[in-house]
Amino acid sequence: MAHPIVDEEEAHLSQVRVLLEEEPYQPPPRESKIVEELVRLRDEVRGAKAEDKGAILAQYNAHFALLKQLRESREREEVDPDSPYFAHLQLEEDGRTRDIFLGKATRIQRGVRIVDWRNAPISRLFYRYQQGDEYEEEMGGRVRVGTIEARRTVTIQRGELLRVDSPEGSFQRRDAEWTLERREPARLAGGAGATAKAYAPGTGASRRLGTDLGGRHRRADKHLPDIAGLIDEDQFALITRPSSGFVVVRGTAGSGKTTVALHRIAWLAYSDPDINSPRTLFVVFSKALRDYVSHVLPALGVHGVAVQDYRSWAAAQLRRHFPMLPRKTRDDTPAVVVRTKLHPAILAALEDQVSRVSGPATAEQAVDDWMSVLTQPKLLEPHLRAVDPDAFTAAELARVAEWCRDRGDEVVRWMDGDREETVLLDAEDAPILLRAWQLRVGPLRSKRKNPLRYRHIAIDEVQDFSPLEVQVLLDTLDAKKSITLAGDTQQHVMKEAGFTSWSSFFRHLGIEGASVDTLRVAYRSSKQVVDFALDLLGELAEDDTPPLITRTGPPVELFRFTDHGAAVAFLADVLKDLMETEPLASVVLLCPDAATSGTYMAGLHRSDVPYVRRVVNQGFSFSPGIEITEVDQVKGLEFDYVVVVEATARYYPDQPAYRRLLHVAATRAVHQLWLTAVGAPSPIVREALHPTD
Numbered sequence: 001m002a003h004p005i006v007d008e009e010e011a012h013l014s015q016v017r018v019l020l021e022e023e024p025y026q027p028p029p030r031e032s033k034i035v036e037e038l039v040r041l042r043d044e045v046r047g048a049k050a051e052d053k054g055a056i057l058a059q060y061n062a063h064f065a066l067l068k069q070l071r072e073s074r075e076r077e078e079v080d081p082d083s084p085y086f087a088h089l090q091l092e093e094d095g096r097t098r099d100i101f102l103g104k105a106t107r108i109q110r111g112v113r114i115v116d117w118r119n120a121p122i123s124r125l126f127y128r129y130q131q132g133d134e135y136e137e138e139m140g141g142r143v144r145v146g147t148i149e150a151r152r153t154v155t156i157q158r159g160e161l162l163r164v165d166s167p168e169g170s171f172q173r174r175d176a177e178w179t180l181e182r183r184e185p186a187r188l189a190g191g192a193g194a195t196a197k198a199y200a201p202g203t204g205a206s207r208r209l210g211t212d213l214g215g216r217h218r219r220a221d222k223h224l225p226d227i228a229g230l231i232d233e234d235q236f237a238l239i240t241r242p243s244s245g246f247v248v249v250r251g252t253a254g255s256g257k258t259t260v261a262l263h264r265i266a267w268l269a270y271s272d273p274d275i276n277s278p279r280t281l282f283v284v285f286s287k288a289l290r291d292y293v294s295h296v297l298p299a300l301g302v303h304g305v306a307v308q309d310y311r312s313w314a315a316a317q318l319r320r321h322f323p324m325l326p327r328k329t330r331d332d333t334p335a336v337v338v339r340t341k342l343h344p345a346i347l348a349a350l351e352d353q354v355s356r357v358s359g360p361a362t363a364e365q366a367v368d369d370w371m372s373v374l375t376q377p378k379l380l381e382p383h384l385r386a387v388d389p390d391a392f393t394a395a396e397l398a399r400v401a402e403w404c405r406d407r408g409d410e411v412v413r414w415m416d417g418d419r420e421e422t423v424l425l426d427a428e429d430a431p432i433l434l435r436a437w438q439l440r441v442g443p444l445r446s447k448r449k450n451p452l453r454y455r456h457i458a459i460d461e462v463q464d465f466s467p468l469e470v471q472v473l474l475d476t477l478d479a480k481k482s483i484t485l486a487g488d489t490q491q492h493v494m495k496e497a498g499f500t501s502w503s504s505f506f507r508h509l510g511i512e513g514a515s516v517d518t519l520r521v522a523y524r525s526s527k528q529v530v531d532f533a534l535d536l537l538g539e540l541a542e543d544d545t546p547p548l549i550t551r552t553g554p555p556v557e558l559f560r561f562t563d564h565g566a567a568v569a570f571l572a573d574v575l576k577d578l579m580e581t582e583p584l585a586s587v588v589l590l591c592p593d594a595a596t597s598g599t600y601m602a603g604l605h606r607s608d609v610p611y612v613r614r615v616v617n618q619g620f621s622f623s624p625g626i627e628i629t630e631v632d633q634v635k636g637l638e639f640d641y642v643v644v645v646e647a648t649a650r651y652y653p654d655q656p657a658y659r660r661l662l663h664v665a666a667t668r669a670v671h672q673l674w675l676t677a678v679g680a681p682s683p684i685v686r687e688a689l690h691p692t693d
Contacts, residue, residue, distance in 0.1 A: 003171060003178065003180065005152070005164060005166060005168060005171060006161075006164060006171050006178050009088065009152070009154055009161055009164050010161055012088065012099065012101070013084075013154075013156065013159075013161050015111075015112060016084050016085070016101070016112055016114070017081065017084075017159060019107075019109060019110055019112050020079060020081045020084065020107075021081070023109065023110075034063055034066060037063050038060060038063050038064060041056055041059055041060040041063065042060065044056055045057060045060065078105050078107075079103060079104075079105045079106075079107045079114055080103075080104070080105075081159060082156075082157065082158050082159050083103075083156045083157060083159075083562055083563070084101070084103055084107075084114060084156065085101035085102055085103035085114050085154070085156070086102060086103060086117075086153060086154060086155075086156070086561070086562050086563040086565055086566040087101065087102040087117070087126055087151075087152065087153050087154065087565065087566060087569060088100075088101055088102075088150065088151075088152045088153075088154060089101075089102065089125060089126045089148065089150070089151055090148070090149040090150035090151075091125065091146050091147070091148065091149065092146050092147045092149045093144060093145065093146035094146075097149065098113070099113065100113050100115060100122055100123075100125075100126075101113065101114045101115070102114075102115060102117040102120075102123055102126055102565055103115070103116065103117065103563065103565070104116060104117070104118075104563060104564075104565070106120060117563075117565035117568075117603075118565070118599075118602070118603070121139040121140065122139060123565075123606070124137060124139075124606055125137065125148065126151060126569065127568070127569060127572055127603070127606050127607035127608070128606075128607060128608050129148045129151070130148065130151060130167075130573075131148050131149070131150060131151040131166070131167050132147070132148060132167075133147070133148050134146070134147050134148075135147070135148065150166070151166070151167070152164055152165060152166040153165045153166075153566050153569060153570070155562055156562065157562065160173075161173065169181060169182040170182075234517075234519055234520070234521070235256050235259065235260050235263075235519065237517075238260045238264065238517055238519075239260055239263045239264045239267050240264075240267055241264070243268050243271075243272060243456070243480060243482050244480040244481060244482055245480075245481060245482065245483075246481070246483055246484075246485065246511065247264065247483070247484045247485070247517070248484075248485045248486075248502070248516045248517065249261065249484065249485070249486045249487075249516075249517055249518075249519060250486075250487055250488055250502070250516050250517070250518050250519070251488060251518055251519030251520070251547075252488060252519075252520075252522050252530070252534075252547045252667075253488060253522070253524065253525070253533065253663075253664070253667030254522050254523050254524025254525050254530075254638070254667060255519040255520070255521060255522050255523065255524075255547065256519055256521075256523060257460070257486035257487070257488065257519060258293060258460050258486060258636065260484075260486065260519070261282070261458040261460055261484045261486045262282070262293060262296050262297060262300070262458075263300065264458065264484050265280060265282065265297060265300075265302060265305060265456065265458060265484075266297065266300040266301065266302050268456060268482070269301075269302050269305075272455070274455045275302075275305075275455055275456055276301075276302050276303065276304045276305065277304040277305070277455070278304060278305070278306055279453070279454055279455040279456075280304070280305040280306070280454065280455055280456045280457070280458075281305070281306050281308065281313070281454050281456075281457045281458075281473075282297070282305055282306065282307045282308070282457075282458045282460070283308060283309070283310050283313065283457065283458065283459045283460070283473065284307065284308070284309050284310070284459075284460045284461065284636065285309065285310065285460065285461040285464050285465070285635060285636065286309055286618055286633075286635060286636065287309050287312070287617070287618045288618035288619075288620050288633060288634070288635075288636070288637060289309070289460065289461070289635065289636035289637065290307050290308060290309045291618075291620065291622065292620070292622065292636065292637055293307060293460075294307045310465065310469060311427060311430075314430035314431055314434060314469075314472070315327075315329075315430060317430070317434055317444060317452075318430045318433060318434065320445065320447070321363060321433075321434065321437050321444065321445065322363050322366075322367065322433060322437075324363070324364075324415050325367070325411065325414070325415070325425065325433075326411065326414055326422075326423040326424060326425060328422070328423075328424050328425070329424055329425050329426065329427045329429075330424040330425070330426060330427075331427075333426045333427070333428070334399070334403060336392070336396050336399060336400055337399075337400050337403050337404070337426065337428075338426070338428055339392075340374070340380075340392065340397075340400045341374070341426065341428035341429065341432060342428055342466040342468060342469075343384065343387070343391065343466075343468075344387055344466070344467045344468065344504075344508040345380065345383035345384045345386070345387045345391075346373065346380075346383075346432060346435075346468050347435070347467060347468055347471060347508060348383045348386070349373045349379060349380050349383045350369065350373055350432070350435055350436055350439055351439060352379070352383065353369050353372055353373050353379065354369055354436070354439040354440050357369070357372070359440070361440055361441045361442065362440075362441065363437065363441065364415075365440055365441075366433060366436040366437045366439075366440045366441060367411070367415075367433065367436075369436045369439070369440055370429070370432050370433050370436045371404070371408040371411075373432075374400070374401070374404035374408075374432075375401050375404045375405045375408060376401065377394075377397040377398060377400075377401050380397065381397060384397075387508075407425075407426070410423045411423060411425070431466070431468050431469045431472050432468065434472045435468060435471060435472050438472065438475050443475070443476070444472075444475075444476055452476050453476060453477070453478040454473075454476050454477055454478065455478055455480070455482065456477075456482040456483065456484070457473055457474075457476070457477060457482075457483045457484075458483070458484040458485075458486070459473065459483070459484070459485050459486070460486050460487075460636065461486070461487055461488075461635060461636055462485045462486060462487035463487040463488060464487075464635070467505060467508035467509055470485075470509060471508075471509055474509065502516050520547050520548055521547060521548045521549075521550065522547040522548065522549050522550070523550055524638055524667070524670055525549075525553075525666075525667055525669055525670060525673075526549070526551055526552055526553025526554075526671065526672075527549040527551065527552045527553065528552065528553050528554065528555050528556055528673075529553065529556060529666060529667070529669050529672075529673050530546075530547065530549050530667070531546075532556040532666055532673065532688050532689070533663050533666040533667045534546065534663075535687065535688035536659055536662045536663045536666060536684055536685070536688045537659055537660070537663050538659060538684075538687070540656055540659055540660065553671060553672060554672055556666075556673045556674070556675070556689070557673075557674050557675070558647070558674075558675045558676070558677060558681060558685060558689060559674065559675070559676050559677075560676075560677050560678075560681065561676065561677070561678050562678065563678060564599055564600075564603070564678055565603070566678075567600075567645070567676050567678055568599075568600060568603030568604065568607065569607070570676075571589070571600070571604065571643065571676070572603070572604055572607035572609050575587065575604065575609045575612075575626055576607075576608075576609055576610070578641075579609070579610050579611055579625075579626070583624060584624045585624060585640045585641060586623075586624055586625065586627075586639045586640045586641070587625070587626045587627070587639060587640065587641045587642075587643070588626075588627045588628075588629065588634065588639040588641075588642055588643070588668065589626065589627070589628045589629075589643045589645050590629065590630070590631045590634060590642060590643070590644050590645060590665045590668070591628065591629070591630055591631070591645045591646060592630065592631060592645070592646050592651035592652070593630060593651075594616075594630060596645060596646055597614065597628050597629060597630060598614070600628055600645060601614045601628050604626070604628070609626065610625075611624065611625035611626055612625070612626045612627075612628065613625060613626070613627050613628070614627075614628050614629070615627045615628065615629035615633060616629070618633050620637065627639075631644070631661055631662075631664065631665045632661070634664070634665070634668050635664055637668060638668055638669075638670055639668055639669065639670065640669075640670050640671050640672075641669065641670075641671055641672050641673075641674075642665065642666070642668050642669035642672075642673050642674070643673075643674045643675070643676065644662070644665050644666070644673070644674070644675040644676070645676050646676065646677065646678060647662070647675040647676065647677050647681060647682050647685045648677045648678065648679050648680060648681060648682055649679070649680045649681065649682050649683060650679065650680075651682070652682035652684055652685070653682070653683075654682070654683045654684055658682070658684060659684055662682070662684055662685070
C-alpha cells in the first residue's frame with residue numbers, strides 16, 4: 001500500500017544515500033606537519049626578542065587550535081550510510097520549509113541537514129514540541145519562530161527504510177509491502193485497562209504505563225509504608241517468634257522479608273524495652289535501603305533503634321578500635337583482591353593465625369594478624385582449598401599477596417608517622433580487622449569502652465553479605481543471640497561476597513542446622529512482572545514452587561530502537577504525559593552504567609521532561625518524579641513504574657550474574673515494567689519474553 005508519507009521518507013533517504021556515496025567521508029589531514037611547526041615555534045620563541053615574541057606566540061596558538069580541531073574531528077562520529085538518521089523534522093519558518101534529520105553525527109551539505117541529536121541546538125525542537133505545535137526558541141543568537149510541520153521517527157537498517165512512526169500512524173515494511181497500523185501512541189499514562197489496578201485479562205496488550213493510582217501509591221512520600229494491618233498469617237508467625245535464637249526468612253522479591261524484620265523488632269520491643277534502644281541494630285546492604293526503611297520503625301513506635309548500612313557501621317567501629325589506621329578507602333581495588341578478602345576461608349585463616357602466633361592483645365597485633373593472613377599465600381591457600389579447591393589459581397593468589405603487601409607497607413609507614421602520601425584501605429579490610437580484634441583482643445567496645453553487646457540484630461538482604469561480615473555482627477550479640485536474617489538468593493548480585501547457599505552460609509558461621517522459613521506470597525509486583533522476573537532467572541530459580549501472586553497487570557514490553565536519540569524521544573513523550581496525568585507516580589530508568597545514565601539524563605533534560613533527577617551514590621529522594629540511575633543502585637527499593645534501559649546483549653550477556661541483576665531490576669516494578677534496547681536485545685530478555693519459543 002503506497003502512502004505519501006512513505007514516499008516522502010523514501011525520497012529523503014535516497015537523497016541522503018546519494019550524497020554519502022558521491023561524497024564519502026574524508027578524514028582530516030595528518031597532524032605531523034602541524035606538530036613539527038609547533039615544536040619549531042616553541043624553540044623559536046625561547047631565543048626571540050621581546051618585540052617578536054607576541055607574533056610567534058600568536059602563530060603558536062593558531063596552530064595549536066588547528067591541532068585541537070583536527071583531533072576532535074577524528075574522535076567525532078561520522079554519519080553511517082547504513083543508518084544515517086532516526087528522526088525527521090520538517091519546519092516552516094517565514095514561509096520556507098526545511099527538513100532536519102537527527103542522527104548520531106552531523107553532516108550538512110548539498111541541501112541535506114543531518115545533525116547530532118545530542119548537541120545540535122535545533123534538535124531541541126524535536127524533543128520539546130509535537131507535530132503541529134508552534135515554537136519560539138533562541139538559537140545561534142537569534143529567536144526562531146515557526147511551526148512543526150512534521151515530526152517522525154524512522155527505522156533504517158542496511159540503508160533501507162523499514163518503518164515510519166508518525167501521528168498519522170505507523171507504517172511498516174513487510175516483504176516489500178507497506179502496511180499502516182493506526183493505533184493510540186504509547187503513553188505512560190491513563191486509561192482503563194492500562195495498569196495493574198485497572199487491567200483485566202482479555203482487554204488486550206496496552207502500550208501505556210500508568211493510571212490514576214489508588215491506595216498507598218497515591219502517597220507523595222515513597223518510603224516503605226507501615227502495613228501492619230496487612231500482615232498475613234505466615235508473616236505474623238515469623239514476627240512473633242521467641243526473642244532468642246535465629247529467625248531466617250527467605251522469599252521472592254516483594255514478599256515482605258523487610259516487613260517481617262522491621263515488625264519483628266516492634267513486636268520484641270513490646271515486651272522488652274531494651275529492644276527499643278541503640279542496643280538493637282537493623283543492618284542493610286546499602287545507604288539507599290537504609291534511607292528507604294529508616295522511617296518505618298518510628299511509625300511503629302520504635303524510636304531508639306539504629307538503622308545502618310554495613311559499610312558505615314564497620315567504618316565507625318574501625319575508627320574506634322584502630323585509631324592509628326588511615327580512614328579513607330579506595331574504590332579501585334582489583335576484583336580478585338575483593339573476592340579474596342570476602343571469601344569465607346578468611347574466617348578460618350584468621351583463627352589459625354591467632355592460635356598459631358602468640359602476641360599481645362593489642363590493636364597493633366591485630367593489624368599484624370590482618371597483614372599476615374593476606375600476604376602469605378602458603379598460610380591462606382589450605383583454607384581456600386578446604387572451601388573450594390578451584391576458587392583461585394596460584395597466580396591469582398600471588399597477585400593478591402603482592403597487592404596486600406604493597407598496601408600493608410603503606411599502612412606501616414602511615415602508622416610510623418609518615419603522612420606525606422595519602423594512604424587508603426580497601427573497604428573490605430574493615431570486617432577483617434574487626435574480626436582480628438575479636439579473636440586477638442576480645443569483644444568490640446562501645447564508645448564508653450564497655451563490651452559492645454546488641455540485644456537484637458536484623459540483617460536485610462543477607463545474601464549479599466559475606467560470612468565474615470556476618471560473623472563480626474554475630475559476636476556482638478548478648479547471651480540470647482537474638483537475630484533475624486532476611487534474604488533471597490535469587491537476588492544475589494554481589495558475587496564477590498561468597499554466598500552460595502543457605503546451608504554453606506550457615507556452615508561457615510558455625511550454626512549448621514538453622515532452619516529457613518519461606519514467604520510464598522509476592523505482594524509487590526503483578527503476575528506479569530513476577531512471571532517475567534522468574535523466567536529471567538531460568539535454572540537459577542531456587543524454588544520449583546512459584547510464589548502466589550495477589551494481582552494481575554499489563555504485559556511486560558520490550559521496545560527496540562536503532563539509536564539512543566530515538567529511545568530518548570520515545571521516553572520523553574510518554575514521561576511528559578505521565579507527569580501531567582499522575583503527578584504522584586514514581587518512575588525509575590535503570591541504566592547499565594553511569595555513561596548511559598548521563599546520556600538519558602541529558603536527553604530528557606533537553607526534552608523539557610519535568611521532575612527528572614539523576615541519582616548517584618544511592619541518593620534517592622523517595623518522592624514522586626522520574627529518577628535515572630544504574631541497576632546496581634536500587635536493590636531493595638520499589639517504584640510504581642520501571643524502565644530497564646539498554647537491555648541488550650552487550651550489557652547483559654547470558655551469565656548467572658546478569659540474570660540475577662535483571663531479575664532485581666524487574667522486581668522493583670509495582671505496576672508495570674518496560675525494557676528498551678538499542679541493538680540486539682539480551683538473550684536473557686528474549687528467552688523470558690518468549691519462554692516457549
